[in-house]
Amino acid sequence: MAQTSIILRIELDHNHITFGDVAATIGKAGGDITSIDVIRPGKDSSVRDITVDIAESAEAAVVEALKSHVGIKLINVSDRTFLAHLGGKINIQPTLPIKNRDDLSRVYTPGVARVCTSIHEDPKKAYSLTIKRNTVAVVTDGTAVLGLGDIGPHAAAPVMEGKAMLFKQLAGVDAFPICLDTKDTEEIIRTVKSISPIFGGINLEDISSPRCFEIETRLAEELDIPVFHDDQHGTAVVVVAGLLNALKVVGKKIDSVRIVVNGIGAAGVSICKMLLAAGVTRLVPVDREGAIVRGGSYEHPMWQWLAEQPQVEAEKGTLKEVLRDADVFIGVSRGGLLNADDIQTMAPDRIVFAMANPVPEIDPEEALPHVRVLGTGRSDYPNQINNVLVFPGIFRGALDCRARRINEPMKLAAARAIASVVTESELNEHYIIPSIFNEQVVSKVRRAVIEAAILTGTARRTPKDFR
Numbered sequence: 001m002a003q004t005s006i007i008l009r010i011e012l013d014h015n016h017i018t019f020g021d022v023a024a025t026i027g028k029a030g031g032d033i034t035s036i037d038v039i040r041p042g043k044d045s046s047v048r049d050i051t052v053d054i055a056e057s058a059e060a061a062v063v064e065a066l067k068s069h070v071g072i073k074l075i076n077v078s079d080r081t082f083l084a085h086l087g088g089k090i091n092i093q094p095t096l097p098i099k100n101r102d103d104l105s106r107v108y109t110p111g112v113a114r115v116c117t118s119i120h121e122d123p124k125k126a127y128s129l130t131i132k133r134n135t136v137a138v139v140t141d142g143t144a145v146l147g148l149g150d151i152g153p154h155a156a157a158p159v160m161e162g163k164a165m166l167f168k169q170l171a172g173v174d175a176f177p178i179c180l181d182t183k184d185t186e187e188i189i190r191t192v193k194s195i196s197p198i199f200g201g202i203n204l205e206d207i208s209s210p211r212c213f214e215i216e217t218r219l220a221e222e223l224d225i226p227v228f229h230d231d232q233h234g235t236a237v238v239v240v241a242g243l244l245n246a247l248k249v250v251g252k253k254i255d256s257v258r259i260v261v262n263g264i265g266a267a268g269v270s271i272c273k274m275l276l277a278a279g280v281t282r283l284v285p286v287d288r289e290g291a292i293v294r295g296g297s298y299e300h301p302m303w304q305w306l307a308e309q310p311q312v313e314a315e316k317g318t319l320k321e322v323l324r325d326a327d328v329f330i331g332v333s334r335g336g337l338l339n340a341d342d343i344q345t346m347a348p349d350r351i352v353f354a355m356a357n358p359v360p361e362i363d364p365e366e367a368l369p370h371v372r373v374l375g376t377g378r379s380d381y382p383n384q385i386n387n388v389l390v391f392p393g394i395f396r397g398a399l400d401c402r403a404r405r406i407n408e409p410m411k412l413a414a415a416r417a418i419a420s421v422v423t424e425s426e427l428n429e430h431y432i433i434p435s436i437f438n439e440q441v442v443s444k445v446r447r448a449v450i451e452a453a454i455l456t457g458t459a460r461r462t463p464k465d466f467r
């Protein structure tokens with residue numbers, strides 16, 4: 001059940017009502033009071049801000065109950081999530097102050113001109129004399145925003161700002177949201193190439209499939225900085241990390257489990273590819289029309305590629321049909337597709353990663369009693385399998401060793417590094433994947449990524465701590 005947090009500003013008429021009555025009214029309607037601030041005290045009346053945790057579906061009931069109560073005037077209802085977005089979530093800070101004309105002539109004209117000339121003579125100096133070495137563009141066209149679909153570039157911005165915040169807070173990477181008002185593959189490629197000189201890396205985000213595949217492949221080929229489609233590879237890396245540990249919990253082997261992946265879009269294609277690289281032998285990719293089968297014929301080039309892989313099963317069927325006897329379900333499609341009865345047809349000790357955001361493929365509360373391991377993409381349940389565990393550390397590593405690209409060995413190394421943060425003694429059904437607040441995640445991923453980049457010859461620089 002999706003929870004939210006609201007702040008209710010109310011005026012109490014003390015002749016008619018006590019605060020105890022207000023608390024009881026909120027509690028009865030399903031709200032849980034977490035804090036109370038007195039805004040204006042008074043003998044006859046007072047104004048208070050009451051912060052309430054509540055299921056999204058019960059919010060209207062609380063508001064109605066308060067409005068209809070004699071002695072309560074509901075002045076305002078504010079949603080803390082919206083408050084957190086007021087004015088946007090990031091800004092740009094100078095690295096040094098400009099206090100006088102002397103400073104001005106150094107950071108701006110005339111001094112800056114010598115620096116420009118120096119970069120013109122040796123373009124590599126852009127890495128030491130500009131923001132390039134630590135700056136990543138988070139690029140979207142707003143066509144596959146979370147599981148919300150094609151909501152456009154303006155509406156995509158809060159997610160991109162969120163990614164930028166996470167880049168900075170978790171890995172010290174300066175990331176900037178770029179929301180493009182075009183869905184044209186060629187125009188996106190051209191635009192990203194045109195803006196690339198100032199960036200040290202490109203993180204593509206929430207661009208729908210199949211366009212995302214060509215956009216990423218072409219940009220990776222045509223640019224000399226790392227290009228990473230987060231929804232494809234970040235998701236695949238975190239799924240493999242979670243799966244390695246979940247399999248240890250249930251005592252099954254990666255080369256013998258049967259895995260159903262639902263939603264063969266950006267995330268699903270990359271997950272399937274990485275599962276095959278990790279040794280999976282029984283794979284059932286499923287999209288809207290049912291299973292994508294070995295020997296089938298598909299227009300979508302990546303589905304056709306899957307249909308040619310020996311590890312992909314040949315039996316046709318709907319999701320519910322092919323789910324029977326599966327050991328693992330991985331959902332990267334859309335919310336609310338499965339129920340407890342469906343899950344119970346899976347093999348014993350089942351692993352379910354229901355990762356559609358914000359609403360998972362199955363309600364976690366409904367799934368929990370019937371699965372051995374449950375993961376979702378959300379922050380409000382244990383085992384958050386979300387690409388936020390990946391992109392900060394991957395880019396930290398790639399920027400620090402000035403990698404030309406982020407290749408398969410770097411991704412596999414990142415998956416193993418994330419899995420290794422959870423020790424054997426800590427590992428259990430509710431802890432297969434570390435929290436994003438575990439400081440070891442970024443440092444271990446960074447290390448593993450740099451090692452793999454050096455070994456595969458894509459690093460252009462050896463960071464000090466590797467010399």
Ligand SMILES: NC(=O)C1=CN([C@@H]2O[C@H](COP(=O)(O)OP(=O)(O)OC[C@H]3O[C@@H](n4cnc5c(N)ncnc54)[C@H](O)[C@@H]3O)[C@@H](O)[C@H]2O)C=CC1
Binds near residue numbers: 209
């Ligand atoms: N937890 C995490 O870290 C991540 C979660 N996701 C979630 O995965 C979902 C898909 O994301 P993308 O791959 O980027 O989108 P996408 O648009 O590229 O792919 C979605 C795929 O799901 C398929 N699909 C839609 N309804 C379906 C149904 N009823 N049954 C089977 N397939 C269905 C579509 O045909 C499409 O192929 C979204 O909900 C997104 O929020 C995506 C990336 C990371």
Ligand SMILES: CC(=O)C(=O)O
Binds near residue numbers: 231357377386
């Ligand atoms: C987490 C993420 O990137 C998504 O749901 O699209």
Ligand SMILES: [Mg+2]
Binds near residue numbers: 205230231
């Ligand atoms: Mg995304």
